[in-house]
Every structure is written in C-alpha cells, then in structure tokens.
Amino acid sequence: MPAINNAAIVARDTFSTLAKRQQNWAAQEPGVIVVFCIVFLVGCGLVGLWISKLISKRRAKKQAAMAAHA
Numbered sequence: 177m178p179a180i181n182n183a184a185i186v187a188r189d190t191f192s193t194l195a196k197r198q199q200n201w202a203a204q205e206p207g208v209i210v211v212f213c214i215v216f217l218v219g220c221g222l223v224g225l226w227i228s229k230l231i232s233k234r235r236a237k238k239q240a241a242m243a244a245h246a
Contacts, residue, residue: 202209
C-alpha cells in the first residue's frame with residue numbers, strides 16, 4: 177500500500193502546485209495591459225485610416241469614370 181500513499185501525496189502536491197500557478201497576471205501587471213490596449217487602439221485607428229483612404233480613392237475613381245461617360 178505504500179505506492180498508493182505515495183501516489184496520493186504526489187497527486188496532492190501536483191494539484192497544489194497547479195493551483196498556486198493560477199494567479200491573476202493582469203492584476204499583477206496593470207501597466208503591461210494598458211500598453212497592450214494603447215497599441216491595439218492605435219493599430220485599429222491606423223487600419224481604419226487605411227480603409228477610409230481606400231474607400232475615398234474608389235469613390236473618386238468611380239466619380240471620374242462617371243464624369244468621363246457623361
């Protein structure tokens with residue numbers, strides 16, 4: 177029976193170690209989360225600006241084509 181007791185102890189120690197690792201990393205490092213959010217917002221703004229420019233170029237091209245046919 178010592179093997180069963182050792183297995184139970186090892187399982188308990190392993191579970192204890194895993195339970196200790198489940199800490200809230202974001203709460204411990206709020207500055208990193210703020211930087212991630214700022215980078216995400218800047219990236220979204222740049223993508224939005226790029227899409228806006230593409231749409232305006234297409235509209236200008238379409239209007240130029242309509243004016244040429246008229």
